[in-house]
Amino acid sequence: MMTQDGLLPLYEQVRRRLLSEIETGRLAEGSFLPPEFELCATYGVSRITLRRAVGELCAEGVLIRQQGRGTVIAPRKLQQSISLSGFADVVEGRGHKAGHRILGREDGADAPAAASRLRAERVVRFVRLLEIDDRPMTLETLFFDEERFADAVGPVGTGESFFATLRASYGVEPEHAERVIDVGFARASEAQSLGVSTTEPVYRIEKLVLGAGGAPIALSHTITPCRLVTLAVKN
Incomplete structure (x- = not known):
């Protein structure tokens, strides 16, 4: 009362x-x-x-x-650092379980813009639903060089972390990234995958990850509901 x-x-x-x-x-x-x-x-x-x-x-x-x-x-907001850490590193570092559910895969993807930015002859495209404690968090489209990182295609296709696979298979570490961040609304197909409405604000982030000597490693486009994360910038 x-x-x-x-x-x-x-x-x-x-x-x-x-x-x-x-x-x-x-x-x-x-x-x-x-x-x-x-x-x-x-x-x-x-x-x-x-x-x-x-x-x-x-x-x-x-x-x-x-x-x-x-x-x-609503789930409590996760503070997501704008840093080089991958999704799994951030989530698991805060005591949560990270998951990568594969929604689509295209070998030799018809993606000339992505191939150009990655300086690759042939790229693979994965559409993944990134989950935290088995709940949808981020819809990601990931591109990487299919020939340079051939040993990563299989593990990523079974839900493994891309950056963890690179470390284990190639000893490759990201050195910096270029990002473009925007805020908009989820399209119908995106909203369905994320379990949100089309009127809900989302972060749209394009990220090009670069390694030693400025060599491109991966290009990703992610969509995350604003209510799930707070973005924090780290120098």
Whole structure:
């Protein structure tokens, strides 16, 4: 039961109570909120008050309304450094499980722009869904030189980390990267893969990774919902 606090509107008290239960794990990320009638009874408030509180948390990205399903607790944002670290390095370094689900593969891809930037005669293209703790996080299109890194094609095709494979098979380490970052909305096919709506903002990042002597290693295009990550720049 909520108490009447003259300093805070009732909906704000409910918002704070919900937020506290989310932050302490009583309402787990990825789970759905209990039904409205149950929450109204728990907090002793009207549906109008509850909906105002829930609406505020949706606007903050803490909750996500899913049409026809309910309201889900959003995963906590992962701080993703704009550094040379690969996806698996960042995720596993923070105690999470990284996954690479292969959605498509094209050997000898018809991608002249990618081949030119990679200075390659023949490139392979992978479309991968990068997952954190088995939840979709990033949709990635990855290109690399199919002949230069032939021993990486098989492992990447079975879901292994590309950069970990390069280290193990070739002793290759990235030295710097060129990036272009934009914000837009997910297209229908992208939204379906990521499990988001087409009205949700996403980061679009193009990254060219370079190795020793400025030799290109890989080109990627990634799409990540803004609510899932905070981008941090490291010099």
